[in-house]
Every structure is written in structure tokens, then in C-alpha cells.
Amino acid sequence: MTLHQYITKIDRLYQTGNAREHSYRGDLQNLIMAILPDVLVTNEPARVDCGAPDYVLTRKDVPIGYIEAKDIGVDLASKTLKEQFDRYKSGLTNLVFTDYLEFHFYKEGVFTTKIEIAKIINGAIIPITENFEQFTQLIKNFSLTVTQTIKSPTKLAEMMAGKAKLMADVIEKSLNIDDQNESRTPLKNQMLSFQQMLIHDIDNKSFSDIYAQTIAYGMFAARYHDPTLPTFSRLEAAELIPKSNPFLRKLFQDIAGFDLDYRIVWIVDELVNIFLASDVAQIMKNFGKSTKQEDPVVHFYETFLGEYNPALRKARGVWYTPQPVVNFIVRAVDDILKTEFNLPQGLADTSKIKIKKTIPKFDERSKTKSKITGEQDTEIEVHKVQILDPATGTGTFLAEVVKHIYKKFEGQQGIWSKYVNNDLIPRLNGFELLMASYAMAHLKMDMLLTETGYKPTDEQRFKIFLTNSLEEAHPDSQTLFSSWLSDEADQANAVKRDTPVMVVMGNPPYSGESANKGEWIMSLMEDYKKEPGGKEKLKERNPKWINDDYVKFMRFGQHFIDKNGSGILAFINPHGFLDNPTFRGMRWSLLQSYDKIYTIDLHGNSKKKETAPDGSLDQNVFDIMQGVSINLFVKTGEKKTDDLAQVFHYDLFGKRELKYDFLSNNSIKTIDYKKLPNVAPNYFLVNKDFDIQEIYDEGFKVNEFLLSNSVGVVTAKDAILVEENYKNLIGNVERYYNINVDAQKIQKVTYRPFDNRYVYYDTKLVERSREKVMQHMLNHNNLAVVINKPAQGGPDFYTDVFVTNTIIDQSTFSAMKRSAFICPLTRWVKLIDLNFDIINWSVKYEFVDILNQC
Incomplete structure (x- = not known):
């Protein structure tokens, strides 16, 4: 033509x-x-x-x-x-x-x-x-395409991100079409298996993001090991994925095959072309030369995500743990193993113990001896110092353990490779939920061990598993992809069930009220939802902050240390559990389990607007608002059952660099901790003036004095349902809801101090009406005390008391983290048969006489 x-x-x-x-x-x-x-x-x-x-x-x-x-x-x-x-x-x-x-x-x-x-x-x-x-x-x-050689890690990360972003879009559209056609393609089956077995609320978009990133980093790992730079293909990638990562290897064997979904073949091949122009091993040759703030592999991943989707990076919490923090925690665990457990080699220990394990019992009379007739107990020998990072992310903590131990072996390559095979890889365990981070963790361990001169002599896998730490294994759904996930979960479950974990370390996720609500972890969490002493249910109306993921991971770690009878839990996590009154049952449980607790409060809580004691700037070690602390929980098994742990606390304020330098230049042995007393009922793990508390405790709790109380109203549509002008409110409601306004539902509300407005108080329209308490303030000549209760992450003190004769807004005192509570002085009870109300004091009986005398 x-x-x-x-x-x-x-x-x-x-x-x-x-x-x-x-x-x-x-x-x-x-x-x-x-x-x-x-x-x-x-x-x-x-x-x-x-x-x-x-x-x-x-x-x-x-x-x-x-x-x-x-x-x-x-x-x-x-x-x-x-x-x-x-x-x-x-x-x-x-x-x-x-x-x-x-x-x-x-x-x-x-x-x-x-x-x-x-x-x-x-x-x-x-x-x-x-x-x-x-x-x-x-x-x-x-x-006439001329392949441009890629030499810069930043350029490679950006180009990978461009391909991966396009791939994710293609995968998402393919899955959406599968949904419209009600088609169960292999790609859709993989998504459903992932949803069933790992992240139950994942949607097509989120799965597409994870899947595209996993393919990108799988190819990255394959190309890193490629000795034939002039050639690269999907088939080569499948052959080059290290055998230390069997899941990713199986996934790439599927991607390399003829059955790869034809809708995504073209973009996968585009990604191949990026790596064909890259010598990944040369680009990443400086791996291991970390600075205080940059782990090269994680920095590469952050550059990738910054180009791929900056919002996703923030939502996933992909904020690597700063090197000085990781290094301090690893060194602290090493020191504690030496001093508290009499293990001179610390983390490098190779000693073994015998444990009982239940295995299948076979029929000895059958020819093949393959018929299972039951179960039997046997003794096996395993390493004593088993290490687990239950939220391993990109493998930062496990990599730091390797680097710390390697210092003892530098220059002894022959001994080192044998040690890694026999006494290191079998002791390092990691669990990770996200495929992309999982692939990165394997990549990091692989690159680090290669950098140290380690040469594998067998097909031993790294014990980093793609699994949900907080759940037990899900059954195989009979698809190829699900069988790979099931195999990962089975091996992870073997660690949970049989491995005598002695060290649990890491940086668990923080996610408010977590979606991880599996039966297994929630049953363990019940121990934290009791009053100190463990007998009474926690007397908190809404203890939802205890369901934060980091708290669940602390309970997870405590479970393993208790099960082992001794060990160390070493986390960096939000510091709210140290002194939030709602966490008193959790603190008591920790004090009962462990012998010694070391806490370094790194502060930096911008929600509380924390400053250093001298008024100078106090910065977080992460780019987040929540303050954090380093926490080391030690259980030797020698403490008496009824004794509580000794608590050692240190406050570290200041700029980020100062905190990094402090951690780098100190060890657990050189820090001037303050020993704290165990004081009921809150058992705070921070330094308090307990003499003042004794005076404070002579008073009474507001909710014990004023029996009827509630947090304020939340309309969720203030622009429509709240107005300064009565007529404007009527117009807003009629236009928005297309209804005739009921004048009896227009009530005054204390919106802010000395700022009374009108609210359309229809319990069907108001998001949280708090009707049970607010009814006592409607159309009655009543008075109420209004106090502020700090919310999670807000200031930990009560600053305001107010009196009102109207219902109140939840944010009466502030729109930021300080919920207003209303406590009516009287309660009105309607007697329907007599058609009038009677009035009762909303005050505990023993205080009535005091009020009558006022």
C-alpha cells in the first residue's frame, strides 16, 4: 500500500x-x-x-x-x-x-x-x-531501535517503574474484563487465590500493583545472576531466579511458559528489554556500603516506588527502618544473648537443642512403607538461637544480623560458606505478606551473601516465607498458584509450630484498628483486653487502639517467647503503649511474661507536638507523625511466677541526626537507664512522678461520679446539618435531602466553646447521634459537664472543663485529636402511661448528698 x-x-x-x-x-x-x-x-x-x-x-x-x-x-x-x-x-x-x-x-x-x-x-x-x-x-x-545501555541505578529504577506501572494498568483492566465476563482465567484465579490465602480485602487494582512489582523485581533478581549479558528473555529469567527462592522461581516458570496470559505478554517482554540493556550486578556493585540513612537496595526500591506511585509508597508504609536503629537493636540482642543467656557467641551461636516433633507414623508391614497409620513423637536436633522477623519487609533486620555475624568471619571465606550453609541460613526466619517486599527481601539476602563471598553448595532455600504472620495456614484451593502459596504457608506454619524461636525482632506495621482479625491472633489478644491481674475484662468502652497491628505483632512475639520458655523480643514501634491508660492490661501482661524490659523512647510525636525538655526541636527517626520507641523484652525463665519484670527506661529527645548518632555510639550496656517502679493500676512504662499520682488517685473518676456520659455528636455532614442561622439550616436540609423539615428536630448544639449553633438532629441522618445520652439534653432544662478526653496520639492530659445546657459536638474543644465528652447532671425518664417525665440524678448515690449541700 x-x-x-x-x-x-x-x-x-x-x-x-x-x-x-x-x-x-x-x-x-x-x-x-x-x-x-x-x-x-x-x-x-x-x-x-x-x-x-x-x-x-x-x-x-x-x-x-x-x-x-x-x-x-x-x-x-x-x-x-x-x-x-x-x-x-x-x-x-x-x-x-x-x-x-x-x-x-x-x-x-x-x-x-x-x-x-x-x-x-x-x-x-x-x-x-x-x-x-x-x-x-x-x-x-x-x-531502527538502538538499545541504550543503562548504567545508573536511578535510571534503571525509573524505567522499571514506568514499565511496571503500565503492566499494572494492563493487569487491572484484564481482571476487570474477567469480572464483567464472569471468566475464571488463570490470571483471575491467581488473584482470587491471593485474596483467599493472604490479603482478604485485596481488589483488582491492589493485586495488579503487587503482581507487576513482583514481576519487575523477579526479573531484577534474575538479571543480577545472569552471566550472559548479550541475551535475556522470560525463559532465561525463569532459569536464573535463585533456588533459594522457590516461590518466585515457580512463578517465573509460569511467566516464561506458553500459557502466560496473552493480554500481558507484550508488556512483560517490554520489561525484558529494559534488563537486556542493564548489567544489574555492576549497577548494584556498591551494595552493602550503607550509610546511616540509605540501604542501597531499599533506596532503590523507594526510588522505584516514588516514580511508580508516590501515594502507594506512603500507603504501604514503605519507610525503611534507619540503619542506626536496626544496627542498635541487632547489637543489643547480641549483647543480651551473651550476658543474660550465657551464650558467648551471641547471635553467631551454633549450639543445638533437642525438641519434640510430631511426624506421620507409617505402616512398617506395607511393602513401600508409605501408608500412614497415625502420628508419633520424635526428637530432632535444631539450633538454639532461632531468629524470626515476623514482618520482614525488604529484609533489613535479617540482613543486619548477617552483616553483624560476618564481621567475625572476614578473611575466612572457606569457613564462612560452610557456616552460612550449616549454621546461619537454618536459623534466619522471616514472614512477609506483600509479594514485592518478599521478592526484595530474598534479593537483598542473596546480594548480601554474594557480596560476602558466600558460595552455595546446595539448593537450600532462604527461610523467608510469603505468608500472613497473624493467621494460620489456609487450605489449598487447587490452583497452581494457590498450591505455591499453600506451600509457603505450610513451611511458615512449620516454623510457627515446631521452631523454638528465641529471638523475635523487627519493625512491625502500624495501622490503627487493623484488618487482621483472624481467630488465632484475636484469641491471643484477649490477654491484653483484661484489667491488670488478668481476671476482669478491660473496663474501657472503646479499646479499639489495642487492635493496632503493632500490638498484635507484640502479642505474636510474646506468644513465641512464652512458648519457648526464654528469649528476646526486640521491636521498634509506636510508643503509645508505654503510657496510654487503655493499654494497662497489655503492660501488665508484658510485665508478667518477661524478666527485664528495656525501653528507649525516641519520642518525635508531632501529633502531641513534642519538644525536647529545653524547648528545642524534637524530630522523629521516621517520616511519620507517631512517636516511636525501641523496646527490648527479655525472658530468661528464672523469674518467679508472681514477680513482675524490672523496667529500665530512657528518654531520647532532639534532632534526627542526634538520635542516629546516639544509637550508633552507644550500646544497651552504656545507656544510663532509669529503673522504674511497677505501680498499679496503670503500670506505666515511662518516667512519672508517682508521688503526685498518689494524691491524684485520692480523687474519683468522672465516669464513676457522673454515670450518664458519652462522646459528642458526629454528623459527618456539618456543612449541611449544622448552621449558625436557623433559616439557612432549613434550606440546606431541604435542598440536600429533598425532604420537609421537622422543626422539632432542630436543636441547639455547643459546636465550639461559646459558639452555639443549630443542628438538624435527625438520628437517621446524623452519623453518630449518641441518642442514649443526648436525649437528656433535648427539650429539658438540664445542665451538663463537658470534658475533653485525649484520643490516640493526642496530648495525654486533660485541659478543659465546660458547662452547657445543649447537646455537644464531638469536636467541641478542638477538631484535632481531643474528643469532647458530655456528662448530664440529671436523667429524664418518660412515663408513657402517665404522659410526663420524671427526673433522676445522673450522679452516683454517695455523691448526691454532697450535691444537695452545694
Whole structure:
């Protein structure tokens, strides 16, 4: 087909008035193939529906370029096309955008040139023949891809992110189409298996993000081990994934096969081309030369996520634990093992113990002895110092353990490799929920051990498992993908069930009221939801903050240390549990379990607006608002049952760098801890003036004095349901809800101190009406005391007392973290038969006489 023929054909279609974008696709396909006879130009509608550009150009099965076509006359600079075009530009290195008449060329996401071969004049498409020769040459040049060698880790991370972002979009669209067609494709089955066995509330978008990142980092790991730089393919990647990571290896064997979903083949192959231009081992050769703030692998991952999706990075909590914090915790655990457990080698210890294990019992009389007749107990020998990071993320803590131990073996490579095989890998255990982080953790361990000169002599896997730490294993759902997940869960469960874990360390996730509510962990959490002493249920109306993930992980670690009879739990986590009154049952449980507790409160709580004692700046060691603390819980098994742990506390204020330097230059033995007393009923793990508390405790609790009390009203639609002007409120409600206003439901509300407004108090419209208590303030001449109760992360003191004769808003005192509570002085009880109300004091009986005397 010539250019004249092409324009004649599309003009004929255009003149009908019925042609649409797809009407011209075949003609453009034939034109490009006529200009490039050695190139296959593919247009597959099913792929296009799933996010692929309209045309894929390949030469000998290798993608060389892409063309995205819009309808004739569409403005290619339109803002409505920006999101799609930007996605393609960031993910595809050789790209053309066209409306079939004008062609825009992009290289590495950068605009290079444009050319017009025809224009619309008086309703007809008229050729611009003087541009034909230049257009033909541009298309030929477009097909001559010159691979640019990638040498910068930042450039590689950015290019990987572009491909992965496009891949995630393609996967998400494919899954959405599967849903619309009610089709159970292999890709959809993988998503459903992941949902069933790991993250139960995951949706198509979130799975697509995780899956795309996992493929990207799997290829990264494969290319790192590739000795043949001139070649790379999906098949090579499957062969090169280290045997130390069997799950990822199996996943890539699936990706390399003929059954890979045809809708995503093209973008996976695009990712291959990125690595074909990269020497990953050379790019990452400085791995291990960490600074205080940068672990190169995690820094690479953060650069990747920053380009891929900055919001996702923040939502996932991908904030690596600073090196000085990790290093301090690892050194502290090493010191405690030496001093408290009489293990001179500390974390490098190779001693073994015997444990009982239940194994299948086979019928000795059968020929193959394969028939199981029951179970039997046996003794096996395992290493004593078993280490577990239950939220391993990208493997930072386990890698630091390796680096710490390696210092004893530098220059002894022969001994080191044998030690790693026999006495290190069998003791390092990690659990991770997200596939991408899991892949990164394996990659980090692999690269670190390679850097130290370790040479594997067998196919031993790293004991980092893709599993949910807080759940027991889920049954295999009989798909290939689920069988791989099930195998990971089974091996992780073997660690949970049989391994005598002596050290639990890490940085658990923080997530408010967590979605992890499996039966196993929630049953363990009941110990934290009791009053000190463990006999009475915790007397808190809403103890939801105890359900934070970090608290569950602390309970998880405590369970393993108690089960082992001795050990160390070493976490960095939010410091709220140290002194929040709601956590008193948790603190008592910790004091009962452990012999010694060391806490270093790193403060930095911007929610509380913390400052150093001298008034100077106090910064968090993370880029988060919650203050954090380093916590070391030691159980030797020698403490008497009724005794509580000794508590040693240290407060560290100041700028971030000061805190880093302090941790780097100190050990658990050199810090001047303050020994704290165990004081009921709150058992605070922070320094308090307990003499003042004794005076304070002589008073009485407000909720014991004023029996009827509640937090204030939350409308969730203040702009509609709250107004300063009575008439404006009526108008707002009628317009928004299209109802006739009931005047009896318009009530005064103490919105802020000395700021009374009107609220449309319809319990069906108000999000949280607190009607049980608020009814005593409606249409009655009543008074109420209003106090503020600090919420999670807010100031830990009571500052305000107020009196009102109306209902109140929850944020009466402040919109920030300080809930207002209302305590009516009297309660009104309606006697229906007599058609009038009676009044009762809302005050505990023994205080009535005192009030009557006032």
C-alpha cells in the first residue's frame, strides 16, 4: 500500500460519516507493514481493551515500537488524553501517537518530532505530498531501535517503574474484563487465590500493583545472576531466579511458559528489554556500603516506588527502618544473648537443642512403607538461637544480623560458606505478606551473601516465607498458584509450630484498628483486653487502639517467647503503649511474661507536638507523625511466677541526626537507664512522678461520679446539618435531602466553646447521634459537664472543663485529636402511661448528698 492509496481509503471511509477510530486501523496497519516489510504490525482488540497501545511492532518476536491511534481530527494535545499518553510515555521507550493524519514521535518518553501527511479541508482529507518522503524515513528510523545501555541505578529504577506501572494498568483492566465476563482465567484465579490465602480485602487494582512489582523485581533478581549479558528473555529469567527462592522461581516458570496470559505478554517482554540493556550486578556493585540513612537496595526500591506511585509508597508504609536503629537493636540482642543467656557467641551461636516433633507414623508391614497409620513423637536436633522477623519487609533486620555475624568471619571465606550453609541460613526466619517486599527481601539476602563471598553448595532455600504472620495456614484451593502459596504457608506454619524461636525482632506495621482479625491472633489478644491481674475484662468502652497491628505483632512475639520458655523480643514501634491508660492490661501482661524490659523512647510525636525538655526541636527517626520507641523484652525463665519484670527506661529527645548518632555510639550496656517502679493500676512504662499520682488517685473518676456520659455528636455532614442561622439550616436540609423539615428536630448544639449553633438532629441522618445520652439534653432544662478526653496520639492530659445546657459536638474543644465528652447532671425518664417525665440524678448515690449541700 502506498501513501496515496492509504489516504484515498481513509478519505472514502471518512466521507461516509459513520467511521470511527477503529475503522481506519486495518489501513494504517497495512501502510506501516508496506513501509517496513521485515516488521510484524499487530493490532489485537482484546489486548487493546486491556490497556495495550493499538499497534505493537515486532521484529523476530522482539518488540521494537508502539503506535497509539485516536480518531481523525482528535487533538493529540488534549488534556483528556494526558493520563493515558503519560502512562505510555513513562512505560514505552519507542512510541508514536497519531490521529491517522498527524504523527507525533517519542523516544524514552521525550517528544522528538511530528509530521502531518494530510489535513481536512472542506470536509475532505487532502494529502500533503511534500511530506511523504520524510514520513517514510521517520517510520524507518522509528523501527531502527538502538538499545541504550543503562548504567545508573536511578535510571534503571525509573524505567522499571514506568514499565511496571503500565503492566499494572494492563493487569487491572484484564481482571476487570474477567469480572464483567464472569471468566475464571488463570490470571483471575491467581488473584482470587491471593485474596483467599493472604490479603482478604485485596481488589483488582491492589493485586495488579503487587503482581507487576513482583514481576519487575523477579526479573531484577534474575538479571543480577545472569552471566550472559548479550541475551535475556522470560525463559532465561525463569532459569536464573535463585533456588533459594522457590516461590518466585515457580512463578517465573509460569511467566516464561506458553500459557502466560496473552493480554500481558507484550508488556512483560517490554520489561525484558529494559534488563537486556542493564548489567544489574555492576549497577548494584556498591551494595552493602550503607550509610546511616540509605540501604542501597531499599533506596532503590523507594526510588522505584516514588516514580511508580508516590501515594502507594506512603500507603504501604514503605519507610525503611534507619540503619542506626536496626544496627542498635541487632547489637543489643547480641549483647543480651551473651550476658543474660550465657551464650558467648551471641547471635553467631551454633549450639543445638533437642525438641519434640510430631511426624506421620507409617505402616512398617506395607511393602513401600508409605501408608500412614497415625502420628508419633520424635526428637530432632535444631539450633538454639532461632531468629524470626515476623514482618520482614525488604529484609533489613535479617540482613543486619548477617552483616553483624560476618564481621567475625572476614578473611575466612572457606569457613564462612560452610557456616552460612550449616549454621546461619537454618536459623534466619522471616514472614512477609506483600509479594514485592518478599521478592526484595530474598534479593537483598542473596546480594548480601554474594557480596560476602558466600558460595552455595546446595539448593537450600532462604527461610523467608510469603505468608500472613497473624493467621494460620489456609487450605489449598487447587490452583497452581494457590498450591505455591499453600506451600509457603505450610513451611511458615512449620516454623510457627515446631521452631523454638528465641529471638523475635523487627519493625512491625502500624495501622490503627487493623484488618487482621483472624481467630488465632484475636484469641491471643484477649490477654491484653483484661484489667491488670488478668481476671476482669478491660473496663474501657472503646479499646479499639489495642487492635493496632503493632500490638498484635507484640502479642505474636510474646506468644513465641512464652512458648519457648526464654528469649528476646526486640521491636521498634509506636510508643503509645508505654503510657496510654487503655493499654494497662497489655503492660501488665508484658510485665508478667518477661524478666527485664528495656525501653528507649525516641519520642518525635508531632501529633502531641513534642519538644525536647529545653524547648528545642524534637524530630522523629521516621517520616511519620507517631512517636516511636525501641523496646527490648527479655525472658530468661528464672523469674518467679508472681514477680513482675524490672523496667529500665530512657528518654531520647532532639534532632534526627542526634538520635542516629546516639544509637550508633552507644550500646544497651552504656545507656544510663532509669529503673522504674511497677505501680498499679496503670503500670506505666515511662518516667512519672508517682508521688503526685498518689494524691491524684485520692480523687474519683468522672465516669464513676457522673454515670450518664458519652462522646459528642458526629454528623459527618456539618456543612449541611449544622448552621449558625436557623433559616439557612432549613434550606440546606431541604435542598440536600429533598425532604420537609421537622422543626422539632432542630436543636441547639455547643459546636465550639461559646459558639452555639443549630443542628438538624435527625438520628437517621446524623452519623453518630449518641441518642442514649443526648436525649437528656433535648427539650429539658438540664445542665451538663463537658470534658475533653485525649484520643490516640493526642496530648495525654486533660485541659478543659465546660458547662452547657445543649447537646455537644464531638469536636467541641478542638477538631484535632481531643474528643469532647458530655456528662448530664440529671436523667429524664418518660412515663408513657402517665404522659410526663420524671427526673433522676445522673450522679452516683454517695455523691448526691454532697450535691444537695452545694
